[in-house]
Structure formats: structure tokens, C-alpha cells
Amino acid sequence: MLNPRIQEAFNKQINAELFSSYMYLSMAAYFESRSMRGMANWMRVQAQEEVVHATKFFDFIHDRDGQVTLTAIGAPPVQWDSAAQVFEHAYEHECKVTAMIHDLVRLARNENDPAADNFLQWFVTEQVEEEASAQLMVDKLRLVGDNGAGLFMVDTEAAQRAFAPPAPGAAT
């Protein structure tokens, strides 16, 4: 049986992860509309990963005999001034998500729920990667600035990113 305080917090995290997905899809739309298909691809992959994150919380709540309650997802931002600004926003967003995950770890420990704590450790590790991958794109885009050839190269590289779906039946 899932502790009600953890259940409520995990339900909020499902919403936050789905909002992240929606936001990255909006960023993908920004790039698509400017024919930066590589960076659009990068954002589409990120949006898919966020759905996986939400689903992990969804499955954990059910595995603990809890109740999933889905709530309205807020509207994402739609406008940015440059590719660099989009990725700066993504990086700042991931830092916020990291803080949310760390808050959940504190809650799990305060509520004496080692299973929830253990489950959250996957996200603690994942957030290190989430911040690093967004930061890497920010660094590359700052390096090339307004240089068209440089932007084209970063876009071409971003096209290589591929979504790796979790293995069927993988533990959550």
C-alpha cells in the first residue's frame, strides 16, 4: 500500500514529466518551423523520454497498489529568440526537475519508504544525464553563435540522436 503523501507527490511528478514532454514537443515545433530538423529530432526524442519517465511513476504507483490521478497539463511556451535560447531553457527546466526529484527522495526518506527511495535513485542518475545533454547543446550553440555553417553542423549532429525505448517488461 502506497503512503498517501508519496502517492500525491508521485501523481504531481507524472504531471511534471508530461508537461516536460509537451514543452519539448513545443520546442520541436519551433525547430521544425525553421527547418532545423536535427534539433527538432533532438527535442522529439527528449519528448519521448519524458513520456517514459511519466510512465515509470505511473507503473510504480500501480505496483504499490496506489491510485493514479491524471490532471490537466499546462500550456508550454511557444516562442524563443534563438536555438541557443531554446536549449538554455531546456537546461534550466532540467535543473528544476532535478530539484523536484531530490525533494521526492527527501519525502521518501522522511516517510520511511525505502522502496520509493530506491525507485527514485534511477531518476537521480537520469537527471545528471538530462542536465549534461542539454548543457552540451548550450555549449555547442554558444560556440557557433550566429555562424550559419556552425549551426548547420550542430543541427546535423543533433539529427543522430535516437530514442531507445525501454526493454519490454523492464522493471520500473
Ligand code: FEO
Ligand atoms: Fe524527466 Fe527531463 O526529466
